[in-house]
Amino acid sequence: MSDVISVVGHAAIDFLFDVEGIAGHNESYPIVDYQKFFGGGAANIVAAISILGGNSQLISAVGDDFATSGYEEHLDGLGVDLSLLFRLKGEKGTAAYVYTDPFHNQSTYFYWGASAKLKELEPPEVDFVHLATSEPNFNAKIAQKAKFVSFDPGQDLITYTRENLEVILQNTDVLFTNKHEIKRVCDMTESTFEDIKDMIDIVVVTYDAEGSKIFSDGAEYEIPVVPVTAVDPTGAGDAYRAGFLVSYVRGYPLDVCGKAGATVASFAVESVGCQTDLPTWDDMVARYESKFGAFPSLNE
């Protein structure tokens, strides 16, 4: 099996606005400042994998502005394989517009754009795939073709049919959810958490500030967070997944994968934007060792 991690989902432009107030019905507020960031779960993960030195591939539907916005140049420069992208002529790209007032209230508008077309597209065959927040039908189809499936339904869980969700879970080798999502997965499939753990080799559940837990083969690993001065929590989950997956592909034990994920996440929260200041493998190892002790060597 190739060591390329193919990641399915969005490449989005995030527009983050500081505003004097959240504009309700027929209201208008000035924008104090704004910044444009490269985002979208799948793109955040491939960027982080590549910066860590892993081999990543983005499977996403993008519009004309993928090239004109500089996003293509950015990911290409990081070494992300873009050969399987669906480039949809005449479509606008996926984007999020997030308005934050001085009291940290947020108001968000999300545009699916090109990503909405994934539903009608035929996924490629890939070896190792991570399904980030994406279109449920496309995810269900690619999960059945791939040799190894990592699945992170995220907040889009509610958009899955029971059938799509079950097809994916039956093919899933690693499931990532937070504590709310794992309950919903159980509810939607009329399963217990024990059923899910029996069905899926590795289940990773995140608990925000309380860290994460990895359940596999009857064992349970508690992974604490790596405390830093957090500026922006957005992108922490994507960074965790990237750190976990790169370590996993390289053959590290599950607890090391989890700790590496937590370490990469700690970099992501230190600055605004999901793809800013992500660590190299050596950066990650250095911080990992300061928190968790010696990074293990692989017996190759």
Added chain:
Amino acid sequence: MSDVISVVGHAAIDFLFDVEGIAGHNESYPIVDYQKFFGGGAANIVAAISILGGNSQLISAVGDDFATSGYEEHLDGLGVDLSLLFRLKGEKGTAAYVYTDPFHNQSTYFYWGASAKLKELEPPEVDFVHLATSEPNFNAKIAQKAKFVSFDPGQDLITYTRENLEVILQNTDVLFTNKHEIKRVCDMTESTFEDIKDMIDIVVVTYDAEGSKIFSDGAEYEIPVVPVTAVDPTGAGDAYRAGFLVSYVRGYPLDVCGKAGATVASFAVESVGCQTDLPTWDDMVARYESKFGAFPSLNE
């Protein structure tokens, strides 16, 4: 005096979003579709003047995206004189983000960007200037230098100090306001409408669907609207001003200037966007004649 109409104010990008709902505090709504339009009052007016065959010049502060967004190419292609633009390196451009829900509720965020810097800039000397919505200090300075001043404070009236407003009015040859703004002008300067008419050669007051009135030298001209199927009222005022000013510079009588303005405005409201489907002089004359009868010839 040159026949160039120099217009002071904003060149803004308008992002118009159709959304499933207006996102309040900590809410998120999908964007159904969106479109990007060239807008900003001053830029709307120079575009309309140029399409009508007049000579226009834009005096505005623009950021780096004026070139990258295609705005420069657009105005240059229309023949607008851009030689007096303040091109501010590292500044972002002026922009408006307007969200409209299925019930026509709107929520707007406005970014001044480069335009905010006008306050610190020294205006050029020009012959015939139209002051659109802009920065009050800059408008006050340029009004004192110009030979002929047309002034449209618009909804920014409230940002003027009494001193700035009075300096501009003392130098104003044509004042454009709507029925609310003229009251506010009187209040802010402790004047009666008679005082304003005595001070300013030509006062144009617009009354939405009831048309406009022109007051000059003791005379009063009632100008009806030109009825069309209105799709988007935005930009109607700017189009009126362009039609009025081009006709005025060409030497037509005031009632003809007003009717030409109303005619140009009727084109602007027929499509979404402020600079879409604006008329040439011949287009304007044809519709003018169908509504008002023969367009007069000038005795030159």
